[in-house]
Amino acid sequence: MNKPVTIKDIARKFKCSPSTVSRALNNHPSINEDTRRNLQEYAKKVGYQRNQVSLSLLNTRTASIGVVVPTINNYYESAIIEGIESVLHPKGYTLNICVTNEQYLLEAEYIVKLLSNRVEGIFLSVSQETYDCGYYEHLENISKRNLPLIFIDRDFEGFAAGSVTVDDYHGAYSAVKHLIDSGRKRIAHLKGPNGLTVTEHRFKGYTDCLIQHGFEVDDSLVINTNFRVESAPEPTRRLLDLKPIPDAIFGVNDQVAIGAMKVIRDKGLKIPEDIAIVGFDDFPISAFISPSLTSVCRPGRQVGEAAAQMFLNLQHQNPTSAKSNHIVLPSQLIVRESSVL
Amino acid sequence: MNKPVTIKDIARKFKCSPSTVSRALNNHPSINEDTRRNLQEYAKKVGYQRNQVSLSLLNTRTASIGVVVPTINNYYESAIIEGIESVLHPKGYTLNICVTNEQYLLEAEYIVKLLSNRVEGIFLSVSQETYDCGYYEHLENISKRNLPLIFIDRDFEGFAAGSVTVDDYHGAYSAVKHLIDSGRKRIAHLKGPNGLTVTEHRFKGYTDCLIQHGFEVDDSLVINTNFRVESAPEPTRRLLDLKPIPDAIFGVNDQVAIGAMKVIRDKGLKIPEDIAIVGFDDFPISAFISPSLTSVCRPGRQVGEAAAQMFLNLQHQNPTSAKSNHIVLPSQLIVRESSVL
DNA sequence: AATGAAGATGCAAACGTTTGAAATTTTTTG
DNA sequence: CAAAAAATTTCAAACGTTTGCATCTTCATT
Numbered sequence A, B: 001m002n003k004p005v006t007i008k009d010i011a012r013k014f015k016c017s018p019s020t021v022s023r024a025l026n027n028h029p030s031i032n033e034d035t036r037r038n039l040q041e042y043a044k045k046v047g048y049q050r051n052q053v054s055l056s057l058l059n060t061r062t063a064s065i066g067v068v069v070p071t072i073n074n075y076y077e078s079a080i081i082e083g084i085e086s087v088l089h090p091k092g093y094t095l096n097i098c099v100t101n102e103q104y105l106l107e108a109e110y111i112v113k114l115l116s117n118r119v120e121g122i123f124l125s126v127s128q129e130t131y132d133c134g135y136y137e138h139l140e141n142i143s144k145r146n147l148p149l150i151f152i153d154r155d156f157e158g159f160a161a162g163s164v165t166v167d168d169y170h171g172a173y174s175a176v177k178h179l180i181d182s183g184r185k186r187i188a189h190l191k192g193p194n195g196l197t198v199t200e201h202r203f204k205g206y207t208d209c210l211i212q213h214g215f216e217v218d219d220s221l222v223i224n225t226n227f228r229v230e231s232a233p234e235p236t237r238r239l240l241d242l243k244p245i246p247d248a249i250f251g252v253n254d255q256v257a258i259g260a261m262k263v264i265r266d267k268g269l270k271i272p273e274d275i276a277i278v279g280f281d282d283f284p285i286s287a288f289i290s291p292s293l294t295s296v297c298r299p300g301r302q303v304g305e306a307a308a309q310m311f312l313n314l315q316h317q318n319p320t321s322a323k324s325n326h327i328v329l330p331s332q333l334i335v336r337e338s339s340v341l
Numbered sequence C: 001a002a003t004g005a006a007g008a009t010g011c012a013a014a015c016g017t018t019t020g021a022a023a024t025t026t027t028t029t030g
Numbered sequence D: 001c002a003a004a005a006a007a008t009t010t011c012a013a014a015c016g017t018t019t020g021c022a023t024c025t026t027c028a029t030t
Helices: A005-016 A018-025 A033-045 A052-059 A074-093 A104-116 A126-134 A137-144 A168-181 A197-212 A233-241 A253-268 A300-315 A319-324 B007-015 B018-023 B031-046 B054-059 B075-090 B104-116 B128-133 B137-144 B168-181 B197-212 B233-240 B254-266 B300-315 B319-324
Strands: A064-069 A094-099 A122-124 A149-152 A160-164 A187-191 A222-224 A247-253 A277-281 A294-297 A326-329 A332-334 B064-069 B094-097 B122-124 B149-151 B162-166 B187-191 B221-222 B248-253 B274-281 B293-295 B326-329 B332-334
Touching: A005 A018, A005 A033, A005 A222, A018 A033, A033 A247, A052 A149, A052 B054, A052 B137, A064 A074, A064 A104, A074 B094, A094 A104, A094 B075, A094 B094, A094 B274, A104 A122, A104 A126, A104 A137, A137 A149, A149 A300, A160 A168, A160 A300, A168 A187, A168 A197, A168 A247, A168 A277, A168 A294, A168 A332, A168 B031, A187 A197, A187 A233, A222 A233, A222 B137, A222 B326, A233 A253, A233 B128, A247 A253, A253 A277, A294 B187, A300 A326, A319 B326, B007 B018, B007 B031, B031 B300, B054 B319, B075 B094, B075 B300, B104 B122, B104 B128, B104 B137, B122 B300, B137 B149, B149 B300, B162 B168, B162 B300, B168 B187, B168 B197, B168 B332, B187 B197, B187 B233, B187 B254, B221 B233, B248 B254
Parallel strands: A064 A094, A064 A122, A122 A149, A149 A160, A160 A326, A187 A222, A187 A247, A247 A277, A277 A294, B064 B094, B064 B122, B122 B149, B149 B162, B162 B326, B187 B221, B187 B248, B248 B274, B274 B293
Antiparallel strands: A294 A332, B293 B332
């Protein structure tokens, strides 16, 4: 790793002052044309790259943004990040992406690090642990600095900050309504991990819809998963051991729904004849599997874009107003073969 | 956004010098016990966060790493990033993740930015455009600085640097061999975009295996896709219009394979009876769809881990030795229902 | 009481860049 | 040719932190 060429190095070489070099490289008008050209050529030749670190120190502006998410290893989360990126990159911002792996300790550590790196804003999708335990101390340093904080995907109701989420409640509601409308009477739910907003909102959409249509909520029809496809089969088997078996399963996401479908087929049951399936997230693949999967589409990219836009708007106004800024994007049911005869 | 509290602020408040504050906060032994306690308490109270930017400038060490990838919106790429993260985070590094969207211009811009931000190393999966055009000027500034550069996933043979890739060639070869061994005679390939190593290595594995087993390579059986599930149906239809139709399709990845499966089913053909299907990447979902998809597993997380480890090793040795460092991880065929009767 | 040794704190420089103001050089003008 | 104007360059300070060295206290030892 060679030491990078600095403005001082160039100044020494040309027997002029660093100011002159700096101005020449920035096309300052008061620099002599020849000087400018010579310096620029030389700078290019030796591969001079202006040191952004020193500039950040000088301007107390880093043009970087922290993004803290539990995982990036799935379609939806990474779509959010692409959304943020697509809005903020043209404005010159760099993203510092941190993956907490659903752990509070890592989340707290990353936030300290981001503050220490003087990011100009933080997008946070809180980890499951943070949620479960209601921790928020690590966030107080953010608000102490009055730094823009925007919750993405998962709103953290214990803490005042902006948020952009998807309307999980109505998405789930419409999924279950669709099943009821198709004549299903015994609708099971493969729930996500307890405590997460995403999980609970979908669960509430599920229960509310059942109740409002005169059904009872049967606890034995609700079983937890951890969102992953591998976590679906065992709970599904338990559902199929019930008498009578459910005639529909609403999965907390497409992965879980797909995991359930396999078990159902293996048991020799037919989808949708014996059991209807609905997922959530609308993975690109879901439209192509057999039977194609009815799912609730959740616009990850738009979440990212909206959050980034919220951040930009904050730059021009009172930053505390973020706290009253809550955007909820609609989710949309897409009906496919897995739920209709 | 409040101005962050600085060491100078604290010094002013306590009528002492910044040096004392700095030493107190760093538990320097020559600081009086009371002074230390008072200063630390106050610092905590006002939420002091040491300014990492100034430290970076002072030490010319930023502890940050650039990661440049064409997209993060899929399972494999994000697995790589998680792998890198898992190794480098414990060592105190921060990741700067940049998404090029397969565009050379963005890639070049990001690299300038990363150099300017004084990252200590760059992990790069070159964009398709860079590959197609053989551009490498943007990389020369990296080597001019003698900064560790490691190609991940896609090796860029035109340029000397370390690399960690997956053995796409033998993965593809084993997939096709499996099809030949199962008695398939007319094996089509849904290829990726031309020019990418990933695409071409898999393609070569396909053709070499065919030739070595006495088959001809029939151009009409090879059609391009863009890796996405949506890009598979149209080429697949063209394959099914051939007379005779192929009796097996090797997809460049699972998404394409799944896209093909849908078209085949829609035509009333049976998988694997009429046509066998093999994919690549082994998505978690692939084991759960029906029929479950035979696929070549590619260890994304391990790629990331190996690349990160390569970077760490470079710190303790001659950095130019990276250029002779090439790790190729094995891929593994996983046989499932879509290819065996 | 003088000497010296710890113990505690301050000074100043450094990292790389920018920028207002001052200084220098060159050009123009009367 | 002198004076003013314009063009070009340099100076110095600033951003926040660390750290070797110098300085200043305090206190014990002779």
